[in-house]
Amino acid sequence: MSNAELNELKQKYVAAGAASPATAFADRAENAEIWDADGNRFIDFAGGIGVLNVGHRHPKVVAAVKAQLDKVMHTCQTVMPYEGYVKVAEKLSHIVPVRGHAKVMLANSGAEALENAVKIARAATGRSNVICFDGGYHGRTFYTMAMNGKVAPYQTDFGPMPGTVFRAPYPVPYHGVSEDEAIRGLKMTLKTDANPKDTAAIVLEPVLGEGGFYPASKSFLEKIREICDEHGILMIIDEVQSGFGRTGKMFAIEHSGVEPDIMTMAKSMADGMPISAIVGTDKVMDASGPNSLGGTYTGSPTACAAALAVLEVFEEENILEKSQALGEKLAARFGEWQNKFDCIDHVRNMGAMAAFELVSNKTDRTPNAELAAALCKKAREEGLILLSCGMYGNTIRFLMPVTIEDSVLNEGLDIIESCLESLV
Incomplete structure (x- = not known):
């Protein structure tokens, strides 16, 4: 047509x-x-x-997906698991720089990864509040809409957003927000809106995506890590757009040397096949009960095959x-x-x-x-x-x-x- x-x-x-x-x-x-x-x-x-x-249709990825189509297209990994899911989990646990031994949950999209990261953080801490940043973008599901640091067009027509999401300034010196001012704003949020003892996680992108491609400095990320440690808050790094080689390292957070508790990733993870991942410290990832995480299509066999091929391409090329x-x-x-x-x-x-x-x-x-x-x-x-x-x-x-x-x-x-x- x-x-x-x-x-x-x-x-x-x-x-x-x-x-x-x-x-x-x-x-x-x-x-x-x-x-x-x-x-x-x-x-x-x-x-x-x-x-x-x-790149579009990388030959190695296309070949991997075609080969998987000749074997298994779907079983739902919670009903009958398959090799691809656990192999992707194994690979990610070795390359994602979270604290300690890493465990992995696979999902379908960046938004779904962020939703599950918050669920996991709440289960691990017994707390409900989440702090995000001005200009941040985390998705279009209801909770991630509330997490976004920009109203239009993501929230405009959809009524009240979920509660317990609080905001802090992101450091963009070019637009008049210094690192010191951003930290001061975060501390004020913890003092006036989000009581630390009720705050499960601080969520941020190491480089703003939709918010303008502004990178957070090493010192700012280190200070966020310190604040999280001081109050027992989990640090969640959103690498949905900045991950998988975009910044010259596999993940943007690696430029700082800071180790978060949970990381989310998607987009270039599988060269166009729908998949995302939540990777975190084992005790955090294991905090929720049996059958509390998952979904019908999460970590599908074809998407896992594509993700494994992408990781090979990174090494070979x-x-x-x-x-x-x-x-x-x-x-x-x-x-x-x-x-x-x-x-x-x-x-x-x-x-x-x-x-x-x-x-x-x-x-x-x-x-x-x-x-x-x-x-x-x-x-x-x-x-x-x-x-x-x-x-x-x-x-x-x-x-x-x-x-x-x-x-x-x-x-x-x-x-x-x-x-x-x-x-x-």
């Missing part, structure tokens, strides 16, 4: 809140390129929102080194743009988790969300899929596959430069 025909069906049958505004429909993809239903080619700088760090190298290339080009365009400011990257701000005025750092929207729209018209994000909607973020070819990368960056030249 053509794009036009598919759009007609979308308008008629897909719920408005779930329908994509995009009018091109993906037909096939390879590494960092997508072709739509009309045969038009797009360079993919979005990666399915950070899902495709090893030096993905972490490629992420670091990609980040350096992006940083160099961003630096050129910052000097060339008055609208570009605060270029930054941690490995290949890279972004810059679009502003109306560099002196007072006035966010320009309109320009960000216009740039993404024009880039799409020129054959480049590009995403914005951030509390002010003015951050341009880069989530292309780490495996992107240099020629395709440079072609995409040239499109951005050409679009900026025409817009400003």
Whole structure:
């Protein structure tokens, strides 16, 4: 079917809140390129929102999924378990930097991972409160909506949110929130809203995802760890977007050396197959009773096969080194743009988790969300899929596959430069 025909069906049958505004429909993809239903080619700088760090349809992953389809597609692992689930758990327990011996639960999505992380933390501590941060994003289920540090569009139409979720400032010095102010705000939250003796967990992203790609400093994460230890609160690190090689290490928290009690991950864990994981210290993970965790499709055989293949790809193809190298290339080009365009400011990257701000005025750092929207729209018209994000909607973020070819990368960056030249 053509794009036009598919759009007609979308308008008629897909719920408005779930329908994509995009009018091109993906037909096939390879590494960092997508072709739509009309045969038009797009360079993919979005990666399915950070899902495709090893590229669209990596051959090793495709082969692993096909092989699994010839064996078992589904049994529900709580009814009859299978090798893939326990092998993924074994692999993750060895590479995820939580305190002590790690145990693992598999789920289907980032939101489901965060929901279960909170359940586990409550069971382990006997407490109910959760503290999250401004700008954080944790999902679209009801509890994770409440955890998100941004109202629109995630909470706007859905009525009252669950209680016992409290907020603290996230350190973004560029926007006037220093690390000291953020810690002071967290301590005030513990004093005025969330009594420490009733607080199960502090949940944060080591690099804000939807919130703008702002990394937390090593010292800030160390202070969070200290506060958690002081009050017997569990530290939950959300690596759904920053994990699996995006930042040049397997997980962003590794840059700090801090060991959380629980970590969540999803997105690039299985190169597009739906899977997520909650990994935590064994005593914490074993705190809830029999049959208290799970789900019909959690850790499906095909998704586990894909995840195991992704881990092999990381070892065989030096993905972490490629992420670091990609980040350096992006940083160099961003630096050129910052000097060339008055609208570009605060270029930054941690490995290949890279972004810059679009502003109306560099002196007072006035966010320009309109320009960000216009740039993404024009880039799409020129054959480049590009995403914005951030509390002010003015951050341009880069989530292309780490495996992107240099020629395709440079072609995409040239499109951005050409679009900026025409817009400003």
